Amino acid sequence: MSEKPKIALYWCASCGGCEESVVDLAEDLLFVVDNVDIVLWPVGLDFKKKDVEAMPDGSIVASLINGAIRTTEQEEMAHLLRRKSQVVIAYGACAQLGGIPGLANQFPLEEILKFVYEDAPSVVNELKTRPLEKFHDNGRTPELPGLWNGVRALDQVIDVEYYIPGCPPSPKLLKEAVLALLSGKLPPKGTVLAPDVALCEECPKKDTKPTDLKFETFKRPHLWEIDPEKCLLAQGFVCIGPATRSGCGALCVTGNMPCTGCYGPTSRVKDQGAKILSSIASSIGADTPDEIDKILIGIPDPVGTFYRYGMPGSLLKRKVIL
Amino acid sequence: MEEIIKENWNTAQVAAGGPGQKTSRIVVDPITRLEGHGKIDIFLDAKGEVERAYFQVPELRGFEVFSRGRPAEDMPQITSRICGVCPTAHHMASTKALDDLYKVEPTPTAKKIRELVYNIFFLEDHALHVYVLGGPDFIVGPQAPKELRNIVGVIQKVGIDIGKRVINTRRQLRELITYLGGKVIHPVLGLPGGVAKRLAPEELPKFKEIANEGLDFALFTLQVFKDIVLKNPEYVKLITSDAYTHKTYYMGLVDENNHVNFYDGLIRIVDTTGKEYAKFHTSNYLDYVAEHVEPWSYIKFNYLKPLGWRGFTDGADTSIYAVAPIARLNAADGMATPLAQNAYEEMYSILGGKPVHHTLANHWARVIEMIYAAERIIELVNDPDITSENIRNIPVNEPKVGIGVVEAPRGTLFHHYETDSNGLIQKANLIVATQNNSSRIAMSVEKSAKALIHKGEVTEGLLNMIEMAFRAYDPCHGCATHSLPGQMPLVARIFDSSGSLYKEIMR
Numbered sequence: 001m002s003e004k005p006k007i008a009l010y011w012c013a014s015c016g017g018c019e020e021s022v023v024d025l026a027e028d029l030l031f032v033v034d035n036v037d038i039v040l041w042p043v044g045l046d047f048k049k050k051d052v053e054a055m056p057d058g059s060i061v062a063s064l065i066n067g068a069i070r071t072t073e074q075e076e077m078a079h080l081l082r083r084k085s086q087v088v089i090a091y092g093a094c095a096q097l098g099g100i101p102g103l104a105n106q107f108p109l110e111e112i113l114k115f116v117y118e119d120a121p122s123v124v125n126e127l128k129t130r131p132l133e134k135f136h137d138n139g140r141t142p143e144l145p146g147l148w149n150g151v152r153a154l155d156q157v158i159d160v161e162y163y164i165p166g167c168p169p170s171p172k173l174l175k176e177a178v179l180a181l182l183s184g185k186l187p188p189k190g191t192v193l194a195p196d197v198a199l200c201e202e203c204p205k206k207d208t209k210p211t212d213l214k215f216e217t218f219k220r221p222h223l224w225e226i227d228p229e230k231c232l233l234a235q236g237f238v239c240i241g242p243a244t245r246s247g248c249g250a251l252c253v254t255g256n257m258p259c260t261g262c263y264g265p266t267s268r269v270k271d272q273g274a275k276i277l278s279s280i281a282s283s284i285g286a287d288t289p290d291e292i293d294k295i296l297i298g299i300p301d302p303v304g305t306f307y308r309y310g311m312p313g314s315l316l317k318r319k320v321i322l
Numbered sequence: 323m324e325e326i327i328k329e330n331w332n333t334a335q336v337a338a339g340g341p342g343q344k345t346s347r348i349v350v351d352p353i354t355r356l357e358g359h360g361k362i363d364i365f366l367d368a369k370g371e372v373e374r375a376y377f378q379v380p381e382l383r384g385f386e387v388f389s390r391g392r393p394a395e396d397m398p399q400i401t402s403r404i405c406g407v408c409p410t411a412h413h414m415a416s417t418k419a420l421d422d423l424y425k426v427e428p429t430p431t432a433k434k435i436r437e438l439v440y441n442i443f444f445l446e447d448h449a450l451h452v453y454v455l456g457g458p459d460f461i462v463g464p465q466a467p468k469e470l471r472n473i474v475g476v477i478q479k480v481g482i483d484i485g486k487r488v489i490n491t492r493r494q495l496r497e498l499i500t501y502l503g504g505k506v507i508h509p510v511l512g513l514p515g516g517v518a519k520r521l522a523p524e525e526l527p528k529f530k531e532i533a534n535e536g537l538d539f540a541l542f543t544l545q546v547f548k549d550i551v552l553k554n555p556e557y558v559k560l561i562t563s564d565a566y567t568h569k570t571y572y573m574g575l576v577d578e579n580n581h582v583n584f585y586d587g588l589i590r591i592v593d594t595t596g597k598e599y600a601k602f603h604t605s606n607y608l609d610y611v612a613e614h615v616e617p618w619s620y621i622k623f624n625y626l627k628p629l630g631w632r633g634f635t636d637g638a639d640t641s642i643y644a645v646a647p648i649a650r651l652n653a654a655d656g657m658a659t660p661l662a663q664n665a666y667e668e669m670y671s672i673l674g675g676k677p678v679h680h681t682l683a684n685h686w687a688r689v690i691e692m693i694y695a696a697e698r699i700i701e702l703v704n705d706p707d708i709t710s711e712n713i714r715n716i717p718v719n720e721p722k723v724g725i726g727v728v729e730a731p732r733g734t735l736f737h738h739y740e741t742d743s744n745g746l747i748q749k750a751n752l753i754v755a756t757q758n759n760s761s762r763i764a765m766s767v768e769k770s771a772k773a774l775i776h777k778g779e780v781t782e783g784l785l786n787m788i789e790m791a792f793r794a795y796d797p798c799h800g801c802a803t804h805s806l807p808g809q810m811p812l813v814a815r816i817f818d819s820s821g822s823l824y825k826e827i828m829r
Contacts, residue, residue, distance in 0.1 A: 013383060017406020017507040023450070024506070026493040027486070070383065100403040103388040112384030116622075117615050120386065120751050121608055121738070123622065124631065125615045135617040139821055142363040142376040142618040168406060168507045220745075222395040222420070222513050222717060248505075255504020255511060256518040260399065300746055304392045304400075 005061040005182065008040040008052070008081055009091075012074035013101050013151065014067030018092040021168035028175055035182060036061075040081075049077070055084050062087040062181050064164070068094040068101050068312065069152045071145045082158040087186070089177065089193075093167035093262050095154040096192075098312025100167070102151045105311050105318030106303060109149045153313040163192040167262035167309055170248050194247035196266050199259050203241060203250045205231045214285040218298025221257060232258045238298075238305060243269060243276035262309045271315045273306035361815070362788065363618075364771050368819040370778025377767040379621040379760075389750040394423055394721060394741050397750075398512040401737065404754065407450075409508045410443040410499065411730035411755070412737070414585065417512030419737040422605070423724025423745070424717035426515035431710040435517050437585045438702040439502050439509070440728070444584055445536055445695040446495040447731045448688050452543060453488045459790050460551045460685060480546065491539045494532045501525065516714030523709045533703045537661075537696035544665060544689050551685070552672075561682040562673070565773035566791055568636040569594040569679050570762055571626060571643035574650035575729045576601075581658040582650050582694060584729040590653045591626070594638055596677040599626075604727035607736055611753060614761075623761040624753070634765050642765070645733025645758040646795055647687035652677035657690065659697035665690045681766055684794045688731075721745045730755040732795070759795050766791040780816055780825050 011019060022041075025032060032038075039060060040052055052060075063085040069075050082088055093099040104112065117123065117130050133146050154160055164173050177193045180186055187193070200206055209231040219236040226232070232239040232253065240261035241253065252259050265272035286292045299305055307314055361378040385404055392400060398416040402409035414436060421428060428436065453461075453476055462475040477485030496506045502519055503509025511517045521529065551557045560566070571594065575587040589607065593599045600610060612627035625631050629641035636642065643649075657663040669686050670676050678687075702708060726737045733755035740749040756763075770791040818824040 015403050015406035015409070017403070017409060020406050020507050023454070024493075024496065026489050029489075100400060101383045103400075104384050107384070107387050107390075109384075112387045115387050116384065120613065121749075122611055122751060122753060123613045123615065124627070125613075129615040129617050131615070131620050132617045137374075137618070140363075140365040140374060140817065141821060142378065144361075144378060144618065144620065167403070220393060220395060221518075222424075222515075225714070225716070226518065228519070251500070251505045252510045253504075255502075255509070257504060257510040300744060301392050301396070304396060308400075 004035065004037040006039045006055075006059060007036045007178075007181075008060050008063040008085065009038065010040060010063060010065050010077060010081060012065065012067030012078065012095070012154075013070040014092070014094050014099075017168040018066035018094075021092075021166075021171055022174065024171045025175060026171075028171065032175075032178055036178065049080070052080060052084055057083050058086050060085040062089055064089045064091040064177075065154055066091040066095050068098050069154065069157045070101065070148055072148070073145050075157055078154060078158045087161045087181070088154075088158065089162045089164055090154040090160045091164045091174075092169055093165060093264065093309040096163045096165055096313065097264050097310035098151055098153045098314075099309050102153075102310070102312040103304060103308070105150050109147060150318050151312050156312065161189050162187075163264075165192055165194050165245055165263040166248055172249075173247055192245065192264070192267065194245055194263065196268075197246050198266060199241035199244045199246045199248070199250060199253075199263065202246045203231075203253050205229065205253060208234060210234050213283040215280065215283050215295060216285045217295060220298060220300075226256050228256045236298075238280070240272075240276050240306070242279060243272050260308050261306075264310060264313075272310055273303075273314055273316070277302070277306050362767055362771070364775070364816045365821075366775070366778060366816060366818055366824065370776070370818075372768070372772045372775050373819075375768040375771040376618050377764045378619040386750045386752055389739075389747045392747050394420055394724070394739055394745045394747055395514065397737075397739065397747065399508065399510060401752070402508045404752070406507050408443075408447060408730050408732065408755075410440065410447075410503070411728060411735055413503075413509050413512050414440055415726045415728045415730075415735045415737040417514070417726065418586075418728065419724040419726030419739050420512070420514035421724070422726060423721045423739055423741060424514040425719040426715050426717040428516050429710075429712045429715055431520070431707050432516040432713045432715075434702055434705055434708050435502060435521060435713065436512070438521075438699060438708065439499055439511065440585045441695040441698045441702070442495050442498050442536075444731055445540065445692055445699065446492045446499075448692045448695070449488065449492055449495075449539070449543070451688060451731070452547075452685070452692070460557060461546070479550075484546075487539070487542075491535060495536060498529060498532060513714065514717050518713075520711055520713045521709050526703065526709060529703045530700075533696070533699045536699055537693070540689070540692040540696040541661065543692055547686065547689050561680050561686075565770045566681045566766070566794070567679050568644075568681065568762055568765055568769070569638070570636055570640050571599060572649035572652035572677060573643050573645050573734055573758065574653035575727065575734065576654050577658060579658065580655035582654045582656075582691070582729075583658065584691075584695070586728075589727065589734065591643060592653050592677060594636075594640065594677070594679075596652065604736075605725045607725065607727065607738075607753075611736070611758075613753070613757070619764075621760050622757060623764065624758050625761060634761060634768070636762075636765060642761040643758065644762045645729075645755060646684060646731075647691055648678055648680075648684045649733065649759075650729060651687045651690065657694050659694050659701070661697055662690055662694035665693055681762075681791060681794045732756050733758050756795065763791075763795055766795075775816075778818070778824070 063081040090096045131144055133144050134141050173194055213233055217236055237258045239258035241259040244259055244261045245263040245266045269275045284295055286295055364375045365373045367373040398413045401412045401416045404412050458476050461479055499506045503511045571591055573591045575583050576590045577583040577587045588601050590601045591599045610627055613622040613624055614631045625641040632641045657666045720743050721741045724739045728735050735755050736753040738751040739747055741747055770788045774787055816825040
């Protein structure tokens with residue numbers, strides 16, 4: 001048993017979808033369990049932080065960490081696993097780029113707390129009670145962790161060797177990563193363990209993508225019929241596919257909805273949002289500012305559209321109110 | 323970066339409530355340290371008896387606020403990220419909220435496709451709980467060694483062939499969701515007035531085949547539950563024991579016959595005696611549902627608004643209600659399909675009639691719901707409408723307010739949006755399944771702690787017994803705080819009467 005390579009799986013600020021993607025290995029999960037020794041996996045196995053602390057540094061072959069970093073507890077666990085692991089893999093969009101929870105970086109924490117505990121229409125809280133880190137209750141003091149003001153991607157907290165992209169990653173990518181770990185044939189540090197081509201390459205509607213796109217309107221998908229056979233960009237829907245790494249199998253597009261970019265950029269693109277924004281902007285068929293404004297009505301939330309999964313890890317990082 | 327620029331950058335970040343940069347001395351709010359995602363702080367009195375136990379959920383992500391400014395049509399995909407274990411529930415509640423927002427009826431086929439996807443999801447999600455998350459307590463046994471109280475132990479107990487059947491059936495069911503939803507984790511089918519993809523006629527035989535297997539599987543699961551749990555008097559004693567019993571109100575969606583429905587219907591609430599207390603349209607939820615804030619948890623505590631917050635008390639004077647399987651069955655008059663109805667009647671007959679107040683009966687109710695979901699799937703795939711191409715009504719009305727409610731596997735789920743005339747979110751209110759149960763879970767944890775700790779004696783087995791009290795709810799604190807995933811690491815900290823840490827137990 002002890003000769004098998006040790007693997008840890010851990011979650012930070014995440015939704016559990018990455019954990020489900022591991023369960024979705026289905027029959028292959030039995031293969032993984034046979035070939036590695038999972039030393040930490042809170043969702044499926046009993047968890048002991050102290051056991052991990054007691055392990056020699058570097059004794060875990062790889063830690064796959066999903067979720068963004070929001071609390072100190074998550075940050076501490078990330079540092080602990082870093083110390084104990086030869087390789088750390090940021091697993092999923094939240095760990096890689098900040099993910100959808102990263103959209104909170106457009107809002108101060110206080111705004112979130114005020115809404116949740118005071119202003120939400122279902123809240124009854126005349127005394128404006130808030131959860132406290134230390135609450136003194138008749139000599140008893142239950143404690144809560146505090147919250148960071150912002151959300152960070154994993155490599156903004158610890159050093160990371162590899163990334164497995166996606167919200168969630170496909171079980172196929174996970175299986176390939178495990179096989180690479182088992183064989184010891186690892187790519188250079190910093191590699192994203194997914195095909196390094198744009199999603200369009202594996203899109204079933206690829207053949208209908210025009211070489212020269214020209215937008216005269218942007219269509220919001222709920223207001224228009226969607227032709228299931230034709231390139232979504234060619235139909236005027238904002239599809240992030242051209243700026244997004246492939247590897248999912250073009251799932252959303254197969255579901256007749258545009259790609260929203262969860263696999264992040266390819267290695268040739270530094271900032272996914274900027275890339276698709278500039279590519280789309282250069283294809284707008286308009287000559288005057290008024291015409292441009294009219295066309296852009298179809299993209300009412302540029303940050304949520306172009307940086308849906310990647311704001312903390314992008315050049316923007318967060319909204320700063322000076 | 324130049325030092326001065328870096329300093330200014332960080333100052334600006336911090337002024338904006340930012341996290342600062344990793345390379346700098348981070349000047350942010352001081353944070354206390356904590357382990358574990360679920361947390362129980364237990365305080366003992368001078369005699370070593372439990373004075374107070376606090377069940378805490380220590381995080382939140384703030385989906386309501388960061389949804390602001392987003393196009394409403396993106397909400398089914400954004401809010402599914404509240405929980406990757408039940409993304410389909412959020413996706414569907416959100417899609418229904420969009421129907422209401424744009425005042426557009428989905429086409430009959432669209433509605434059936436949604437309900438089909440939803441019942442497939444229910445069946446596989448409940449199966450996950452029965453065999454992987456909560457079930458091991460019973461199938462393997464609550465006192466079994468920890469290393470066996472998981473899916474591996476379940477497979478050892480029921481046999482590798484059955485273990486493979488569980489894995490295989492879940493995989494097949496999830497493939498059906500993938501076909502219609504694009505992705506099974508965070509599906510994309512929901513649009514106001516319809517769905518994005520039809521069920522092609524050539525796929526129907528596969529759907530029918532897997533549907534039949536789904537029903538076989540659900541009935542088989544009931545047999546497993548009967549053989550392993552009901553034939554063991556110790557388990558039956560445990561289910562009906564006082565430590566795991568609370569008399570509260572119960573809530574769930576019901577159809578026009580007051581039968582359980584997961585996708586649609588009116589909300590019905592029954593009191594502690596099982597009598598109907600209220601039945602109302604989902605758009606009136608704010609008249610009945612209220613959230614109370616405690617300073618010791620990030621999770622909010624729900625209660626019935628007309629009754630007012632009466633604290634963590636059960637019995638006739640309570641204002642606390644429960645949701646999820648046993649609550650749904652309590653709140654309804656029966657099941658809409660024959661085999662599920664048989665199982666429903668059998669359960670209530672064995673447990674002594676309605677309502678059932680035993681928290682651990684959730685496991686039984688969950689299996690009954692699997693049978694209903696499987697039967698409903700068969701009905702839907704045999705509906706001649708299901709493969710129609712008429713899957714969308716395009717919205718034409720100006721959006722303003724939309725409320726969508728479904729039964730998530732873990733209970734009633736509310737999505738409420740308000741938008742500007744362009745359909746951009748101005749306000750979002752989300753009340754998720756587990757949060758409806760939070761008050762009752764807090765009571766369950768305190769009650770079981772009081773029943774299990776005496777004279778300061780705290781055993782290692784305690785934690786699992788306390789955990790069982792809340793695991794039966796299949797709590798999803800990812801949903802509850804819009805932050806954390808389903809099952810969680812847990813730490814129980816026990817303090818003596820002077821407030822000093824006396825013992826800490828973790829899993």
